[in-house]
Amino acid sequence: MTLPIHQARAAIVDALAKHASVIIEAPTGSGKSTCVPSFLLDGGLAGHGIIRILQPRRLAARMLARRVAALRGGVLGDEVGYQVRFDNRTSARTRICFETDGISLRRITQSDPALRDTAILVFDEFHERHLFGDLMLGLATQLQSGLRPDLKLVVMSATLNTRELEAYLPGAKVIRAEGRTYPVEIQHIPPNAAFEKAPLWEQAAKMLPTALRHAPDGDVLIFMPGAYEINRTLQTLAHTPAASGRLLLPLHGSLPPAQQDQAAGTGAGSRRIIVSTNIAETSLTIEGVTAIIDSGLVRQAGYDPHRGINTLLTGKISQASAAQRTGRAGRTAPGIAIRLWTERDHQKRALHETPELLRIDLCETALQLKLAGIDDIAGFPWITPPQPQHIENAMVTLTLLGAIDRHGSITPQGRRMAAFPLHPRIARMLIAGDGKDCIPTLCLIAALLQEQSILLNSVDERIRERRRQLAGPEAASDLTLLINAWHFVRERQYTREAGDEIGVQLQAARTVEALQRQLLQIAESQGLYGYEKQPDMDCVYKAVLTAFPDRLAVRIAGDRCSLSGGRRGSTHPSSIVSRQHTLLVAADVQETTVGKNAVDVILSLITAVREEWIDDGFGASLHMRREVGLDTVQAGRVVAEEQTCFGDLVIRSRRRTEVTPDEAAYVLAREVVAGRLSIKAWDASVEEWIARINLVATHCPETGISAIGDEERAAMMEQMIHGAMGSKDVKHANVQPVLSQWLSPLQTATVETMAPNRIRIENGRTPRIQYNDPSGPFIAMRVQELYDTNTLPKLCNGAVRLKAQILAPNQRPVQITDDLKRFWSESYLQIRKDLRGRYPKHEWR
Template sequence: MSSTLPIEALRAPLVEACEKTRRIILRAPTGSGKSTQIPQMLLDLNLVQGQIIILQPRRIAARLLAARIAAERGVRLGGEVGYQIRFDRVESAETRIKFVTEALLLRQMASDPHLKGVGAVIFDEFHERNLHADVAIALARKLQEKQRPDLLLIAMSATLDTASLAQWLEGSVTLAADGRAYPVATEYLPGGRAAGRPIWEPAAEQVRRVLQEEDEGDILVFMPGAYEITRTLSAIKALPEARGIECLPLHGELPPEEQDRAVRPGADRKIVVSTNVAETSVTIPGIRAVIDSGLARIARFDPLRGIDTLFVEPISQASAEQRAGRAGRTGPGRCIRLWSKTDHEARPAREVSEIRRVDLCETLLLLRASGWGDAGDFPWFEAPDPRSLDRARLTLIDLGAWTPEGQLTDMGRRMAVFPSHPRHARMLLAAGEYGCVTEVAAIAGLAQGRDIVLRKVDAATESARDAVGCEPGSDLLQRLALLYRATDMRFDANACDALGVHAQGALQADRAARQFLRIAQAQGLTINETPAQPETIRKCLFIGLSDRLAVRLDAGTLRCAVVHGRRGELRSETVVRDARLLVAAEMEEVQVRGEVTLYLSLVTAIEESWLHELFPKDFSEVATVRYDPTQRRVVTRLERRFRDLALATVERDDAPSDAASRLLANEVIAGRLELERWDSQVDAWIRRVNFAA
């Protein structure tokens, strides 16, 4: 254990705090060593009996931190120190320090409410306020108060709002380790980035400047996503100053070996271009300069329309501070921010917590099914938006998981077993009835990660991909065929690239599908060994996506009307271009060149007869009387609706006379309808009558 890290100053205060309370809030700067050293202090100073679980918001951090501690202690990874992330579990009966992602802890608490054998739970990087972390810390506090007063809870971060957390976590002790290991000088771009200029251009310019001014030290560049990382790496590699310097990407979609390569220390100088996975927990040794775009891709959920949004947004001041700290870990560093100081001061202090910006369906279902109560009564650190709760409840009712009165159904209880969005759980249960569990499990697996279809491929690759035979009627059936082909090719990167398929994404989808199959089998569902009929697969998709039913507005465009009063547009690359009725697995509001559009993607064609077969009670006929200014007459508009979506409209001339009279009178009074014999003399007469009255 290093004695030079700032976190070492908290060794004695940590012992004292553990003697006073079992609730600790710890604030320490980026690079201080809190993620690796605090768990070891608890173990080595015998402050905890049982396993020490450390929650991490990202899988890459959980894996790398466990490996780092194991190396520091000179033990085998999976022995005294281990980790568990989705599809990867490295631990044993002797594991005392265990890193896990937050969703896995929730599932563990659902199956083992008392956390037997666990002595401490550490919520690392709690400032990120991930939804699962908010739920887990509330449950852990409740468990500590009711049954486990011995359970040690620690929330820690570099930029934590300790005052509000301390108020909620009553009786806690706050510890702080101030000061970085080394100072970091912060610079701003005078005047900021020019409007419309791609972010990778000024980033490459600043990399050139650092290479010209500094003879040693690695460089870390922060970009919002994989696309920007690729463009930035291309711009940097074109610099004469970058010749002979290794340039590496770092993001969550890379294979583990490529992630390891980016963070592994080495004798040669390197430049790493990363998303915000390198913002916290993951320390890259040797970084002496940070070039920060000041941007991140932020996922949000619009509760009013029930859609996901994904925009590139400016990061908060707290995130900027986290990123700057990456340069002060192993020596004096510098951070160049690609925005102005005035812009920085106008940015929010902290990010909006996930509980205020993401879909809450899975969380609400898990709370109710696990006996943790209703979201409205749950002891949140920060309560969610009531509109988001209402939207989640509506979706769960649509899926049959809840009754309209809010009671959990038998279907909902079965759905909660699957570690995924309730939509996919509902599809899988339907697949058990229709004999297509194998295919639907694979489709659900495809939905758990990135799209396996690569965009912007050359003509030869697109032709090879199109040649892969698939059943018509669904973009998801196309991806299912590509997943099967990738599986046959053993996810070989070169072979998958030739098909325009993301090999690592396909591998992750296959692992998720196998997990779903194991759960389905444990739930008593029959796993079909022969291929299912495409129509039955599409029916199951519809059952899980009925609240995303859309009807084409006209045959000449890709515009659609969607259930619950939404409008959107099909993505142009869909294979389902002629269907009138369809469901969308993804509905995402995307900002492209300054314009915002609601895109419907991964769509499946639906037959209207299926609506009557599967949801007969969700139909209604609505009659409205209105004035048609084009035809200058009152008409009755009859709509046949599925929930609130109009499937067919007919206009008739049989409006009730009293309603027609009121509408015509209103039009006349408003001056929008002129009567043939109504002239100035009539107006004068009306004025005289009104005056006399």
């Protein structure tokens, strides 16, 4: 079958022959992923080198390699092969290799920095902006500018931000291929509040008859955000008449390869309804699909750099992703795409996806760059630079893991960690088990952590009880349950009865066994001794702690825990760790959606640890802190608490009743300043004196008098209440001795002169000055008492204008002014008119 991309074959080959880089923009379903590699090889552009096609997903790499090998009439692993993590189907004869971008990254940073055997790098589905893809493109452009000017680059997708790429790859030739094989009609749902409130799976089931009316002869592909929604959709469709007689298949990343291949392959006679995550959005064209029902949502991993936690939240897809999903239909016949959102909603969505490097943890990336000799992570030629806080957090984590030193240079341990095709945390855990005779168990834990949990979520109480029995009465780790459950089904040869008895996904458990075996081979190749008879679980748990030291938590009450940074979180409801354990470490900390709008921090896969383990492995991060405070329960006594802290997390505290007089005075004084305690003699006259001091300090700095703020007030009070050990001792503290000695005699005289208590005005009266008003000092006098006064005196050597608060005969203010002359000529006449009739016995001039 001739595909639309064939029309651009000559242009693509000619462009890459003349340019170092080519950008290909071709619609979904045009055949670029399967055809372009062959164009390049058959056009002689690869010479004797390999064409490597970088894919963001393992499933796509496997399926595309199989398809291209079949199209070229070969055997998979011969001329055409693939390589994904722990699965290599290539040989010395391989010329076209589909591989995940993570494999490519490890090749360029570890085994072949110059990519000597590679002629062309093809970046497929680059619009997804996967982190390793961005990183590989940056490294590849550096190679072109240095060691490999002959290296050719091809970047392609259906929905590229071409302008951004053209700016990043100056001189690149842009090729645009037009047209799908068949047209696809797009339908958005009309605004309907009742429909939009229904669960996604019910919405999809309701739209299935519409999809089948438009495309009755093909398969249906339904996009859902995650495995949970997929399962609910399949359950709903099983009772939907329109789906009767069709094969219902799930498709998501946690399924075993065989099930993925069944859904992604060609249907064997039966019409299918495939319910998938965004794994089916790109690269992979599922043959026979003519109808799409799109939820418009994706469950996306992220990272909060301010709190240092991973997130897994459901969000809206971009317009570019919607276009990719629509393109899955129309490959073999005219198709339809039904979008479960309105046209208005669509117009408000982002044009493109947020690059992954702006969303996720950068630890692994930073370590690989350090290994490649790139110390300035921020200065790397990123297409989109990561946030500085992301980089800083990665550096902190790598330092805590011992992968880099305090100067940011990679350590010998960091080089050893980078050799493992794993996240630095998992590599650190395996290294921590060296010489402890527990490497196989740690490899098992690593395998269990790499994939979806082998334990089913929706199980009844009988199965939960069996799991509790399997874990033991005083379970110290959720990992123990996973380990024991895996051994349980493995010893029974993965029989269905064994899986049903404790609720285990058997295929996932089989995958874990294969992964553990591969990890053990890697560990042994890195010099880790792989023998174990009966592992010491304390050694295992200590190794787990070395991988996640920043995820320490202290149980506060029940399921609630405190974490570093002042955060709070909850242990996962499925945790079997006994509540008697208060010091915990979590292998997974995620901010996740709880209910409709609420968000919580959930600690999963927790393990109880001991304080001495922290001291052994991270003693430099432990410190003692003494906190002194007021115990309101014990009659307001000042008490001390000695705290052992890991960073800012208090992991242990001991109450002490012995406090020094200085400590007690410090605490009690600040309670007074905060207004929670009071000193009887600290009255308005004291505040007035302080206000006078502050006025002089502010306007006459040449006097050398300092202002009295909160800290100075606290210092005064500390002296006044020194010797007090509780709140009851504060009330009758003697104020005057400290207050009178705060200033020198000369300074006191200066304040009395520049900010006097009373002042003589023109008519000979000496009113008291009030200093506590925020607007400034003033005198308060009845209007009759101000007769024969046109000018008010000034304070602080003329720097402060005194105000007059003018009162009616009933002592109520009628005006405040610092310009009496103007008052008499303007305002006074109206005031006299208003008040003379009400107060005829008073003098009115």
